[in-house]
Amino acid sequence: MSAPGSAASGVPHLDIDPFDMKFLADPYPAHQQLREAGPVVYLDKWKVYGVARYAEVHAVLNDPVTFCSSRGVGLSDFKKETPWRPPSLILEADPPAHTRTRAVLSKVLSPTAMKQVRDRFAAAAEERVDALIEKRSFDAIADLAEAYPLSIFPDALGLKPEGREHLIPYASVVFNAFGPPNQLRQEAIERSAPHQAYVAEQCQRENLAPGGFGACIHAQVDEGAITPTEAPLLVRSLLSAGLDTTVNGIGAAVYCLARFPDQWQRLRDDLTLARGAFEEAVRFESPVQTFFRTTTREVELSGARIGEGEKVLMFLAAANRDPRRWDSPDSYDITRRTSGHVGFGSGIHMCVGQLVARLEGEVMLTALARRIAKIEITGEPKRRFNNTLRGLDSLPVTITAA
Amino acid sequence: MPAITFIHPDGKSDRIETSGGESAMQAATRHGIDGILAECGGNAMCATCHVYVDESWFARLPAVTDDEDALLDGAAAERLPNSRLSCQINVTPELDGLVLHLPDRQV
Numbered sequence: 066m067s068a069p070g071s072a073a074s075g076v077p078h079l080d081i082d083p084f085d086m087k088f089l090a091d092p093y094p095a096h097q098q099l100r101e102a103g104p105v106v107y108l109d110k111w112k113v114y115g116v117a118r119y120a121e122v123h124a125v126l127n128d129p130v131t132f133c134s135s136r137g138v139g140l141s142d143f144k145k146e147t148p149w150r151p152p153s154l155i156l157e158a159d160p161p162a163h164t165r166t167r168a169v170l171s172k173v174l175s176p177t178a179m180k181q182v183r184d185r186f187a188a189a190a191e192e193r194v195d196a197l198i199e200k201r202s203f204d205a206i207a208d209l210a211e212a213y214p215l216s217i218f219p220d221a222l223g224l225k226p227e228g229r230e231h232l233i234p235y236a237s238v239v240f241n242a243f244g245p246p247n248q249l250r251q252e253a254i255e256r257s258a259p260h261q262a263y264v265a266e267q268c269q270r271e272n273l274a275p276g277g278f279g280a281c282i283h284a285q286v287d288e289g290a291i292t293p294t295e296a297p298l299l300v301r302s303l304l305s306a307g308l309d310t311t312v313n314g315i316g317a318a319v320y321c322l323a324r325f326p327d328q329w330q331r332l333r334d335d336l337t338l339a340r341g342a343f344e345e346a347v348r349f350e351s352p353v354q355t356f357f358r359t360t361t362r363e364v365e366l367s368g369a370r371i372g373e374g375e376k377v378l379m380f381l382a383a384a385n386r387d388p389r390r391w392d393s394p395d396s397y398d399i400t401r402r403t404s405g406h407v408g409f410g411s412g413i414h415m416c417v418g419q420l421v422a423r424l425e426g427e428v429m430l431t432a433l434a435r436r437i438a439k440i441e442i443t444g445e446p447k448r449r450f451n452n453t454l455r456g457l458d459s460l461p462v463t464i465t466a467a
Numbered sequence: 468m469p470a471i472t473f474i475h476p477d478g479k480s481d482r483i484e485t486s487g488g489e490s491a492m493q494a495a496t497r498h499g500i501d502g503i504l505a506e507c508g509g510n511a512m513c514a515t516c517h518v519y520v521d522e523s524w525f526a527r528l529p530a531v532t533d534d535e536d537a538l539l540d541g542a543a544a545e546r547l548p549n550s551r552l553s554c555q556i557n558v559t560p561e562l563d564g565l566v567l568h569l570p571d572r573q574v
Contacts, residue, residue, distance in 0.1 A: 171512070175538070175541050176514045176541020178541075179541065180541060404506065415508075419512065420512070
């Protein structure tokens with residue numbers, strides 16, 4: 066038996082750290098290198114396997130029996146290390162446990178549930194655009210990509226008004242913690258105590274307003290679907306993954322439309338393209354760049370033999386620009402058929418909040434394109450660094466009202 | 468390989484060949500059929516691959532699961548007794564000639 070990823074296994078070894086600042090600042094050249102090196106690679110720096118082509122990323126996502134989540138979806142192996150927080154009952158779980166908790170969140174965030182919040186989300190998008198037209202020059206991250214989800218999602222969850230400033234920092238910790246023990250992760254966890262305390266408190270039934278997503282999760286306890294101790298942890302999943310992700314998704318869409326004025330014009334000419342413009346931004350920028358799985362047995366993947374208990378890093382963003390799967394993968398095309406992209410993952414763990422994200426993206430881009438003729442970038446965009454999330458810290462723009 | 472036909476709201480139709488083990492949704496997206504969005508890529512989450520199964524075929528399809536039933540309630544276009552999600556229709560050889568009508572919208 067050869068050592069993990071040794072030359073004998075035929076898997077190319079790469080000296081790439083997908084979590085260093087240089088990589089995170091501009092991942093595209095390295096993504097290409099990872100894809101071209103082979104269907105499966107080995108990254109010596111963190112002793113993990115990697116897949117960056119669409120076919121293998123899709124295959125790993127859709128074989129949860131072999132590539133499990135219960136040993137953590139970050140670098141840390143929960144079988145060997147104590148997780149930094151109690152594991153998620155959905156993200157970091159396998160069937161059959163996962164099937165039950167997943168069903169609860171699927172129900173709370175279903176297409177039917179979205180119909181009920183749609184008008185409210187659309188009205189808030191119009192209000193946000195009113196405020197932006199008034200300002201004319203603003204930061205498209207703070208004043209738009211963050212301000213809009215913050216104006217609707219915490220209310221939709223049923224959170225108290227106090228303490229909401231912890232939400233984005235908490236999510237930032239969660240997504241940094243999937244990475245290796247680098248400075249980003251260590252600093253995030255060191256500063257996480259107040260954010261964790263806030264989140265734990267808000268997940269309790271008595272702190273969630275009736276009718277909100279949070280209360281709907283707790284109501285499932287009365288139905289016998291989950292236990293009273295499970296409900297707060299499932300609410301935590303929405304607090305972890307429901308806000309910062311859409312901030313980065315909307316930020317990505319605005320950044321794309323500001324950079325590619327021809328696509329902005331197409332959207333203005335046909336507002337029904339708004340939902341597709343958002344979806345294509347999720348493919349193009351992949352706000353969630355990576356996730357890990359752990360092998361439950363020895364497995365052969367596209368000719369590479371991987372032993373049991375190995376971490377496999379899936380480069381979702383690289384798969385979303387794999388020329389083997391996509392025509393002109395590096396162009397942002399709002400009319401592209403994006404079905405099958407892995408920006409929300411795929412398979413049993415595919416983002417359970419994807420309909421919330423699409424709804425927010427669609428109504429926001431519709432409101433922007435209807436009322437604004439031009440978006441100009443007026444200063445150097447600043448990147449926000451995170452081990453898992455890709456997005457901007459600031460994007461100075463000036464708009465011209467239609 | 469079984470062929471299936473999609474009929475658009477304006478009456479135009481597209482007849483396409485499916486390949487083994489494919490769902491009607493997968494065949495539609497592979498052939499670029501307008502009117503099937505399939506935002507979730509076949510993970511039974513989004514209800515944007517909604518179709519109305521032709522009356523002559525409806526009874527020949529496997530039953531709707533509870534998950535599909537709940538999703539169909541959230542479909543953008545009106546739910547009818549012959550509504551299905553095309554990602555849940557596996558095009559087996561017995562379904563050669565299947566006719567699916569497209570709704571006027573998916574979102």
